[in-house]
Amino acid sequence: MSQSTLALADALPKAELHMHLEGSLEPEMMFALARRNGVDLPYADEEALRQAYQFNNLQEFLDLYYSGMSVLQTEQDFYDLTWAYLERCQADNVIHTEVFFDPQAHLERGVAFGTQFEGIYRALSDGRDKLGISFRLILSFLRHLSEESAFETLELAMPYLDRIDGVGLDSSEMGHPPDKFERVFRRCRELGLKVTAHAGEEGPPDYVWQAINQLEIQRIDHGNRALEDEALTALIAEKGLTLTVCPLSNLRLCVIDSLADHPLTTMLDKGLHVTLNSDDPAYFGGYVNANFHAMIEHLHLTPEQVVQLARNSFEGSWLSDADKQAALARVDAVWQARKPS
Numbered sequence: 272m273s274q275s276t277l278a279l280a281d282a283l284p285k286a287e288l289h290m291h292l293e294g295s296l297e298p299e300m301m302f303a304l305a306r307r308n309g310v311d312l313p314y315a316d317e318e319a320l321r322q323a324y325q326f327n328n329l330q331e332f333l334d335l336y337y338s339g340m341s342v343l344q345t346e347q348d349f350y351d352l353t354w355a356y357l358e359r360c361q362a363d364n365v366i367h368t369e370v371f372f373d374p375q376a377h378l379e380r381g382v383a384f385g386t387q388f389e390g391i392y393r394a395l396s397d398g399r400d401k402l403g404i405s406f407r408l409i410l411s412f413l414r415h416l417s418e419e420s421a422f423e424t425l426e427l428a429m430p431y432l433d434r435i436d437g438v439g440l441d442s443s444e445m446g447h448p449p450d451k452f453e454r455v456f457r458r459c460r461e462l463g464l465k466v467t468a469h470a471g472e473e474g475p476p477d478y479v480w481q482a483i484n485q486l487e488i489q490r491i492d493h494g495n496r497a498l499e500d501e502a503l504t505a506l507i508a509e510k511g512l513t514l515t516v517c518p519l520s521n522l523r524l525c526v527i528d529s530l531a532d533h534p535l536t537t538m539l540d541k542g543l544h545v546t547l548n549s550d551d552p553a554y555f556g557g558y559v560n561a562n563f564h565a566m567i568e569h570l571h572l573t574p575e576q577v578v579q580l581a582r583n584s585f586e587g588s589w590l591s592d593a594d595k596q597a598a599l600a601r602v603d604a605v606w607q608a609r610k611p612s
């Protein structure tokens with residue numbers, strides 16, 4: 272492993288395109304918010320909580336993820352959560368981020384849409400103004416809930432849609448195929464929202480086909496299992512669809528057996544537009560740079576591949592063309608300054 276490739280990854284400006292704000296809730300903040308809001312957590316301390324972060328599959332993680340977020344109750348809680356994540360972005364040279372939030376998970380607990388939204392949005396705006404980090408905000412529908420619940424959530428989001436950029440689809444994948452949400456995604460597209468969906472994390476290639484053909488998604492979140500289907504892989508490459516890949520998440524959720532088995536380089540070799548992301552960094556062991564480091568160490572990425580991943584992150588983003596070009600120029604400037612001669 273080359274120290275200079277790790278240092279290059281750290282120094283490059285990057286975008287993060289797949290990060291659930293609720294998944295950035297670190298144990299320290301979970302306990303602090305529990306104290307602030309008088310919530311009882313079923314763990315003695317932060318260390319005991321961390322010990323529980325051992326998952327055999329996506330559902331085991333989700334059970335903990337939904338119970339952990341019970342401490343998020345006030346607008347200030349959502350602000351603090353989002354702000355702490357933005358500080359991690361700054362530390363990792365993430366200059367643009369497109370984050371998910373799961374409104375239904377909070378609505379079910381009686382937290383109003385506006386409470387969640389205003390706290391998140393105020394922090395994102397402060398991050399832009401004070402840290403220079405641009406953003407897009409993605410409302411993610413929970414696929415284990417009904418189509419009707421998704422439509423109700425969209426209705427609640429209506430007053431805020433001028434500040435919401437897109438919608439996503441997350442939570443338990445198996446048994447909840449994308450076509451369950453065909454109508455609500457069509458409505459979202461009609462409203463001018465961008466669309467993305469988790470597909471092929473645990474679910475079969477057919478779910479990726481559905482996300483492309485029925486939901487008309489502009490990105491695929493994860494997409495690992497698309498590789499099982501050659502025609503699908505070729506289509507994703509041909510369409511230039513971006514995959515938001517999350518290696519540490521894949522390891523922790525047993526989507527792969529070891530980091531050395533991660534399909535990232537196969538994806539790159541097949542011409543897929545892959546990006547590296549942290550998914551739920553507080554639960555999976557690290558933020559964006561940690562994901563780059565894991566892939567550099569275990570897959571021996573070359574400096575050129577690392578630069579490609581940083582470029583892909585902006586190219587697959589929902590930035591304007593002008594902002595993309597400006598960000599890509601920043602990537603190239605760092606690369607030129609560090610390129611081995």
Ligand SMILES: Nc1ncnc2[nH]cnc12
Nearest residue numbers: 291441442443469550551
């Ligand atoms: N990795 C993941 N897959 C599906 N839903 C999620 N919600 C938060 N993280 C998720």
Ligand SMILES: [Zn+2]
Nearest residue numbers: 441469492550
């Ligand atoms: Zn995710």
